[in-house]
Amino acid sequence: MSRTIRRRDTPRAGREQSDRRAGALGRRGLVGGIAGVAIAFSLSLGTSCSGGEEDDGRGPVLRHLADAGTAAFADFAAEAEALAGATEALCAAPSAAALEEAQTRWRATRRAWSAAAAFLFGPAMDHVSALDYWPVRIDTIEAQIAAAPPTIDVAYIDGLGTSAKGMPALELLLFGAESDPAGALAAITEPMSGGARCAYAAALAGDVHGRAATIADAWSGGFADALAGAGEGSELFPTRKAGIDAAVNQAIEVLYAIVHTKLDGPLGNLTGAPVDPEALESRFARATRDDLAANLASVWVAYHGDDPAGPLEGIGALVAAIDPDLDARIHDQEGYAAEAIAALAEPAGEALVADRGPFQAARDEVDTLRRMLKLDVASALGVTLSLSDNDGD
Amino acid sequence: MTATEGPRPGALEALRARLGRPIDAASLAAFRVLFGLLMLGSTIRFAARGWIDALYVAPELHFHYWGLGWVEPLSALGMRALFVGLGGLSILIALGLFYRPAIALFFVLFTYVEVLDKAVYLNHYYFISALSLLMIALPLERGWSLDARRRPALRAAIAPTWALWALRLQVGLVYFFAGVAKLRVDWLLHGQPLRLWLAARDELPIVGPLLRLPETALAMSWAGALFDLTVPFLLLGRRTRPFAYAAVLIFHGLTGLLFPEIGVFPWVMSCAALVFFDPAWPRRLWARVAGRGSGGARMAEAFAAPPTRAPGPLLTAALALFFALQLALPLRRLAYPGETAWTEEGFRFAWQVMLVEKTGMVTFRVRDPASGREWLVDPEPRLSAMQAKQMAFQPDMILEMAQVIAREEAARGRAVEVRADAFVAYNGRPNARLIDPDVDLARERDTLAPKPWILPAPPRR
Known part of the structure; x- marks a missing residue:
């Protein structure tokens, strides 16, 4: 009680003096605090006007990604142009040789497309559905051909829904639903509907070529430079990190598509049903394994570089700088996944029905690689995951 | 005092x-x-960013807190109206108009929103809930309020000491337990997760290259731990307070700028820490700004007002219970085995602030024993981006998702088993399994007891 009284009786002058002292200190503290925040603020404001000049290794990696993406789509466009020409030639003079040439061109185009998978961000995004609607709906394609106008051209195809066009639809027409070249040739030479069928195929090939050229032009015409110059005034990629993030997320997307869409589906893993060979990619062309291998290879170009035996040029260079052990484990895992895919037999449909084991093994190895990229690499590089793992139909 | 003395x-x-x-x-x-x-x-800000719909309306399912499985969001219109209500109540609180009912209703509505979905848990949301609950008991409407203007009997320039100290204790506990939580190997010896986070901000000019250095992360980790552990005590000292508050502003300013995703937390804490200043600071500041005296006459008038009192027995008991809970919740993690930041047991409501960088990936394996069929379920397409991200590394959310799958299958007439392949990368360690893949989660119950099916944290390489 006495202590309370003493405190209350503190002379006002003394208390005010004490308060003034505290007030002065408080003002100094506030000034110091505001100055500290101001310094920090100025740092953050500077982010928008400078990407930092220090070479942190990301510049060369972005350049590699830009060059690799440009090359991949240039290759795709060149193959698509050859495919369009071969399909036109087939329709002009149908023959077994012309069909075989068109089939060869389709496989090459498909391989180039699959090898560009790790670069399907930016300008390619607008065309993915139109180029690669899959699994193909046979009934839809046949109905479109039956209902097509006398003149079937690229403009007509452009107006159709995505389920009626793209490389898988063209595959159906060139290879036949039974993967029977003689049957496919018979269908496009059949007197009543063969002409329309081949014209539809040629228009599909033209549409694919047009889209491929558009993507390639967009990459070489500015997008690649924007990616390579990420963090240096690029509006698309305001920071170098944004460019790296886009590439890492796309690599993860590709691996997810392999696991979930291209293997889990045919394996029956998503429904518990028996294996479903009709859900295999590129089954008419018997190019399932090639597509998967090219997809994985595209991821490896983004991660490692153009030459698998050469030095690290891609994202892996950044990973190795932070965590060499992680990079080594990723190299090992990519090897396991590539081996598992290479072990798949063709025709994949028959092989799947005979023994699902190799397909499950390939799925598991690719999934492990995906996990390492999605969890370990993304964490090490500070990647903001885009969480769009709902690829599929 | 000896040990035998009472x-x-x-x-x-x-x-x-x-x-x-x-x-x-x-x-x-x-x-x-x-x-x-x-x-x-x-x-x-919450409404303008579209979070009402994105977080509470759009998701087809929500992750519930233990014991609160019955809490569900209102309709879209209802949720929007609720946020309008929260905004209105905030205005009433600021104006001091119908203060007590306003703060009580604010607590109820805000906490209702907070408990709707575990995926949205944030430490500062919990802080707001705790603070608003405490504020119901505090006489904060005596000054600068419309209540005091409309009811002169309420008006007073003085308040009881306990009211200020209750706020100081609440704010101090946040800092202190946040500091205690940082006393762990990852934080102090490896500079994690700051090492990962700072490296991701290395494009800042001037300081960017510094942020890449492990030594920077380590230094900032130690500074952060020391700050949290000491700042409430330094804010209490008259001589140290100005420097401590400067540190508060710098610390929260920097964290807010380096990690913008923490939202309004720096603002909340910077304002909350003002409770440690001399209780007359606003009056002095106003006097200085307005060019008047220090308000001594007002204080003299105040001391002529009816005396203030210590809280009565009921309020004392309520405050004791409140603060006992505030102590028990952070400490409950000691009752769980393993690393809290990995298992997440005892992690929420415990001021485990900015301690982990985790990314997860989970796939559910569903098996129908009757048919022998087994299939995979990827939950992500059904969840919002935030739900998917949070569920992937939080065992209790994975358990709830597994049980949702099991319930849905049961509705189709199938009594299925649900197992999880859950992998998590945690503070720079290689990804590892989080959950025992052999355990049928459909048969597990969500309780507060330790979950034996959570696997140990992976060692650091």
């Missing part, structure tokens, strides 16, 4: 007397105004 007789009465002693009510009034304005800004 409390000094009368100590409790002396304490009660001290707690009942009058202080200037200005800082409490300022705290109320700042709290109301911050909550108004926060509510507007």
